[in-house]
Structure formats: structure tokens, C-alpha cells
Amino acid sequence: MTDDIRALAGGFPALSPQDWRPLAEKALRGADFEETLSRTTVDGIDRGPVFFDRPEGAHAVDAAPRDIHLPWGMRQTLVEASPEAANAAALADLMGGVSELELRLDPEGRFGLKANDVDLMDAALKGVDLTLAPVHLDSLGGQGHHAHAFLTLMARRRVDGEQIEGGLGISPVERAARQGVALDDQCFPKAIEIAELAHAAFPNLKVFRADAALAFEAGGSEVQELAMMAASAATYIRLALKAGLGADAAARSVEARLVADTDIHLTIAKLRAARRIFARIAESFGASDQARRLSLHATTAHRMLSARDPWTNLIRNACAGFAAAAGGADAITVRPLTEAIGRPTPFARRVARNLHILLAEESHLGKVTDPAAGSYLHESLADALAQKAWALFQEIEAKGGLASALSSEWFQSEIAKSRRAHLNRYEAGTDQILGVTQYADPDPRAVETDGSWPDDDLPACALAPIRFAAQFEEAAQ
Template structure:
């Protein structure tokens, strides 16, 4: 057996490469593409991507960019995982969510999940959902010594816990075999409802439950530090992490004040985070969360073993769409992969139809099988910390942790999480973040596949029974697709009322090679707002006018190359106006020819980077006669 000498440089026969050489090559490529970077460093900066929280993804990472070594899996600061073996022994815990208020259907779904790969259950109780009193029926046939149960009962967590404890006793479950979470989260409830009057009483009730769990049920945790209310209100990853840290610290103080040791108090907390389709940010978020909580535990005097954060990942509701919901299967697959790679202890994949209401059996089966494929066929859990050692992931984890810690410190200076929620600090900061992101969504800088990009107007909508409404009144719940889906709803209403969708005529000038790029862009844009497209191609202005009249459309858009616009746009625009077009748009930025185009009858321009939502809203109003404000599609600062 040949053994390489220790320290043998495998690249010794090749000349050393330097970052400056790579930058020079990039500079040359960008110059050929029309960009004019000042130097190699500027060329590298031009390829940098801006991320939330002031983070940046650079095009190249080297060993020089690596932060302080993150340690070993299973040891502080737990960046690389909470256990030395990671998930290699049995994979992560596959946890399925159930929120159906019908106790019989819930029981059937629970048993089906447990028979087909699910390891633990997440039950939403109380309010308009499954009654707390129905918990025994929902868990009929469930071996509570084998399947962990996590409860989510809002303010009724005490009553739900009493039901679960009674079941343990009735079924003679050994206290040491019971596992799960009682789901007490008074600050999370305050975030969702905006109510502050009962937080203190609920926190006292939660600490009493934690004391009982610590004394009698070592495998059951009493409190959940749920970061989903912040994520679902539009928070950035750093804001989500900072709010969870502040909440965890508040609970830690309450538990130790009630008499629990620091280690015992830490053992009563489970953290819940969202996982979305931005896989690298998700991986970094779970790794950074463990590092940050390990620091809190360290300064609190905790032992190393108790300092590892217990994490429950849930695929993001914010990324889910009601339109073309099948694409959600892809989003949740990527999110689940990222959560697993990031080291989450338990993962819940929301069914692809969850934005529409209660999932059907097929959707639940796909949700659990998504995890089964990643675990059993992709072998994702067979490697401890698969992302470890990636210079990009390590640096992103470091930068995200610092941004989250800064936000956490700001909350603490404001008096802690409860005070920051009550004063509006948390809500205002998250609202500002979502407003900034909404601009990117409106301008399609952040695409939503199947909704803002590549929409399918003729899709047959899925119909689901509405799910129970959760607590509200506090932080809002947002989704990336909501502005475009509202436009599609307007289009559907017009279709139902008139038998036809709002329609726009595309005048494609010249041959396919000249107009295809902008014709495709324009059709994709208009259909994202529920506006169907029809059209014709050529250069004959009279033929375009006849085709427009036959189409029944009220608005037209010219699509072609800049060269053909110069030759034919004026005549075609004038002919379309004479044929009755209320508005004539042009796909592309007008540049110096704007005045000439407008003189010929062009009313507005659509191009990449403009406010698509405002443009489409104005066009829908124009086409359907629902309004007369059309400034959004004529102002070049808002071209779509």
C-alpha cells in the first residue's frame, strides 16, 4: 500500500495561483461583455451579491477568507452540530405538523404518518383548531413511548400539557420514555397577538411546567422559542436569530429565578426556526444559531453538554405560493436539504398546498417522502456537518452571527424581548425590512417562479378546505407572492364576470430573431399580473392595426430590437392608436429616442427592473375599466 509522505504538496508541480491573477481574468471577461471595471478588484466587486442584513456573497473565497476555526461537532460552540455523531446514527427527526380541527381525520393522518416514516408529531391545538380536549382521540393508537409529541396550543398550553401528562399515566408510559415538547411560548404568543397583559402570568405557568418536566419527565421540554412569528412577518435571518436569542434569554432568566439550575433550564428549551429555499443562508442560520446560544450558555455558567441548542426546522410559509403550488415541492425540498445540512435536530416539511388550506393525504405523503428521499436515498445524514470547511459557508456563518448578535444586543438594551415587542421596536424594524424586500419582489429582483416569473394562466386551481385561523392582532403574516396573487385574483374575477381574461396585444416587429427576447419578456411580465397576451408579427403597420382590432384587446405593446424600433415603431404605434388602442407600450428602455417614440404615440415603456406590480395594477385598471390611474405604466422610473 502506497502512502503519501506527510505534508506532500499535491500541487507542487503546478505554478502557484494568486487572487490578483484571477481578478485580471475576470476583468478581461467583463470588458468583453461591455462592462468597464477600473481594475481587477473592481471586477471582483462587480460580481458580489448583496444579501439581507448587510451581508455579501463574493464570487471567490479562499483559505484567506476563513474565519476562526469553528471547533468540532458536538463541542462548544456547536457550529458544526450539537452532537459529535451529528445525524449519522438515525438521521434527523422527521416531524409532521397536524392542524385539522376534525379529531377523526387528525387521528387517521397521524397514524398514516407514523406508519410511513414520520418520527414525531407536531399538533396544533386550541382556538379554532383541534380542541385541547380532543388530544386523547387524536393520539388513539399512538405508542407514546416511541413517538415524541410536540404541542402548540397557544395560551392553552397548560391545559394541553395536563391532557398529555394524563395520557402518559393512563397508558403507563415510563417517565423516562416520554419525549416531546409542551410548546409553551408566552413571548411568541405576544408577538402573534400583540397582547401584553397576560404574558407574565403565562410565563409563570410555563416555568411551573418546566419544573415538573425537569423533575418527572426528563425527555419532555416545556418551552418552545419560536422564531416563526418574526420570520413570517418578514424578518431577515439576523432579525429572526436576534429575536430568538432575546426570547431564549428571557425564558432562561425566568426559569433560573424559579429555582432551576442553568443546565436544567437550558434543557427545557427548544428553538424553532424557518428554513427557506435560500439554501446557503439557511445552512448558515442554523449553524450561527447554535454558536450564538452556546455563547449565551457560556456566560450563564452552563456546562458544555447543556449548551447545545435543540433545533426544530420548519419550511418557510413566506416562500409558499397559492398559485402554481406544485413548485412548492421544489422549494421545500431545497429548504429541507438546507436544514439537514445545517444540523437541525428535527425538520418539518410543510405540504405543498399549505398556502391554500388543510393539506390532503397526497400533499402530506409528498412532504414526509421528501425527507425520506433525502435521508434514505441521498444519504444526506451520513456525513457530519456536510457544509463544514466551505470557506463561503464558514464566512457567511460568521457574518450572520455577528449581525444577529448586534440585533440581540439592541433588543437587550431596549429592556428585553417583551419590552421590545411592547414598544413596537421589533415590529417597526421587521416592517422596514419587509418593505425593502417588497420593493425587490415588485421589481422582480427576487423572482417567484410560477408567479412573478413563468406564470401559468391556464392552471386549474387547487381547492382545499380552509385551515383554522391562528392567533392574530400582532405581527403580520406575509408571503412573497401575495402582491402578484392579488393581481391574479383580479384577473380571475374579470374572467368570471365576462368570460374572458384581460388581454393585451403584442406587436412583434420583424422576424423571430429580432423580437423573441422582448416578446418573451413582455408576455411573461403581463401574464404575471393575470393579463393574457395575443399578437402578430411583421412590419406592416396596417396589418398590425387589423390584427389588433380582431383581437379585442384595448392595450398594445411593441416588441423588437432597438434597430427595428427606430425603423417601424412610430408607424406601428400610430396605426394601433388609430385602430382604437387606449395605450401603446414599448418593451425596452427608450433612451435618447423617448421623445420621438412618445410623439409617435407610445404612452409608456416596460423594461427589466421596474415596478412590475404597479405597472400591472395600472394596466388591469385600464383594460378592465376598473380605474383611470395609469401613471404607473407611463413613468419611466417605474418601468417593469
């Protein structure tokens, strides 16, 4: 008996498309082959129906072995307005199995935590051991101010010899685009100053966030999201180098945030493509092999959520969470099922964090380092995404980098085209939204929230987050 499973294929010749297609056409019983089976993404990437080989080098993804007990960082976002409420939610999340926290900081407390000084931030994190539970910042305004306050808090709590991880979430380019304002001339010098301070005191801290989720949540395509990640990462590695960090430390100072949605196979391919792209960028800056591995945070999509029937978001989150885990994300955030309508209750937070436990401990997704390796589908899609995203990244760089591409609104106009293409597919019925455009419940059961979001939304801009279901929900009322 052999230990080599490949021996099982002995005597069976490899099949080609010419062998398979006649059989498929016979099974279709006269239906058009291309119309029935062939699909493409919004970016024009071929999705099959079947792949018979892998592109050369497409399977070369640097996926580090996972911790058997904690295969990915289970990161939960705190959106409570007061430090007291945020602290109660943080402690409940940590006791319930979450391993990382993210503070969504809002100077006015409308869409997140109002903690504009170190004492308020300290109150929000009372009882949280920063050496055991990494904390990441997501500031809706005043990134530099919040970063300084957080560094002060970590210094206040630090014990000699202990290493503190987490992230400051510094992303001046994306924040300016999200708020629809011009990039301040002082943003980059401030970011360089923070990088210097953070690296000197806390070398394991992630300083910058390549927040490409912004492009996807505005309706962009997978290629546009990957290209934005690449351009953002290149921008922040350059800033880190200006701050005096070496090439390895500069590459490690960046965490990328991408989005996982219900398209499981495309999400897996996208995350694998992101690693290849970042590794090439880090290499070009002189980073060593060990420093070229991307720190990847995946969050389940906001744009896929339903407000009319929030219970269907449980299915969407399960699909997206599975894709993020199978795609090899280092940290995953599952959005509460109520996010489209209001702040989450303890129940909604518990359901979100329990999905991590189901994926890790019942589905055992963390048992395999790279479950998509060897899949011709995922490797072919990942290669195509990487190739197209790299070409778009080069185009962004030729326009002067991400800041220039956004300030000229060229990149926003490209994303608007993809957003329209997605909506056209939903309107034509080519793509469906479960519970909204397909199998809609005429009398959906209400979900309790901990208060609705403010009526006045975040500042309107070309990269504001959207929900594809919104226009169909309005039409159904």
C-alpha cells in the same frame, strides 16, 4: 500512496483575490464586475462572489454525529380539526416514515386540532407510542391549559422506567406577539410552574420553544430571526432557572424553531450561526459543554409558498428541506404544498413526508455530520450572521429583553423595514418567485385540499405571517 488528501494540493500555490479578479473580469467581457457578481443580503452582508479564507473560529460548530438510520427527526404537523381526523393522519404519517408529530392546537378548531381536555388529546393520539414517537405542542391559545393536559396524558400512559421525549412548546412572549396582545402578568409564573412540573416528571421533555420563526415568517431578515432566537432563549433559560432547574437542565429545556427557505446557502449559514449563538448564551448561564448544544427544529417557510400555483411549492420545499438537512437541523418539518390554500389531503401529507425519505435515504444527507464545514462561503456567511445577530441581541437586551422589545413594538417596526426591503427586491425584479414573478403558468393546475382555511385569518398584528407571492398573485388575477 498517502491517505492525506491535502497532499494533492502540493506544488499549487494558494490563490488570492488579486489573482482571481483579473480572470473574472476577462470572462465578463466588459460587464461591470460589482453589478454582475456582487450581492448582499437584506441585512447588508456580503455574499461574495467568492471567499478565499475562513474567519477565525467561524468553523467551530458543535455538530453531533447523526444516527445513520434517522439523521434528523422527521416531524409532521397535525392541523385536522377533530381528534378522529387528527388520529387518522397521525397513524398514516407514522406508518409512512414520520418519526415525530406536532399537534397544532386551536381552542376553536379553526386552524388546528380542537382538543381542550386530556380525553380529546388522548383520542387524537390513540395508538401513538409516546416513547417511540415524540409529540410536540404548537398551541395557538391556552398554552398552559394544553400543556397541563398533555402532561396528564403522558403520566396516564407512562410505564415505569420508560423515558418520554417531545415538547410542550411554551413560548408566552412569542404567542402574545403572534396574537397582537399584551403579555399577561401571569404568563411567566405559569410558565415557571409548568417547567417545574415537567422537569420533575419528564426530564427529557423540551419545555420552552424559542420561536424565532415568527420573525422570519412576518418578513424579517436572517439576522432578526437569529437575534429573536437569542433573546427568546435567554428569556426562557432565565425562567427555567427560576423554576429550580440547574444550568444544564435549563439550557436543555429550550428548543429553537427557525425557518428554512429556498435560499439554500443562506439557510445553511443561518442554522450554523444559530448553534454558535446559543452555545455562547448557554455558556454565560454556566451550562456545561454538553448542554450548550442547541436543539434545533427547522420548518420550511410559509412566506415562500405560492397559492396560485401550489405545485411549484414542491420545488421550494425540496430546496428548503435540503438546506435544513445540510445545515444540521435536529428536526425538520416540511409544510404540505397546499398550506397556502387549505388543509392538506392525505396526498399532500404523503408528499411532504416523502421528501424526508428522499433527502435521507436517496440523497444521503445524513451521512455527513457537518457538510458545510470547510466551506469558505458558508463559514464566512455564518460568521457575519452571528456577529450581526449578536449585536442586535445585545440591543434587545438593553431595551429590557424580548418581551419589552415586542411590547414597545420597536422590534416589529424593525421587521417591517426588512419586509419592505424584501418586497422592493421582488418588485424591482432583483429577486424572483418561481411561478409567480418568473415563469408563471398562465393556466396552473388546481390542487385538491381537505377544505379551505377559515375566511377570517389569525388575529391581525405586526408579526402576522405573510406570503411574499400574495400581492403579485392578486395583481395577476
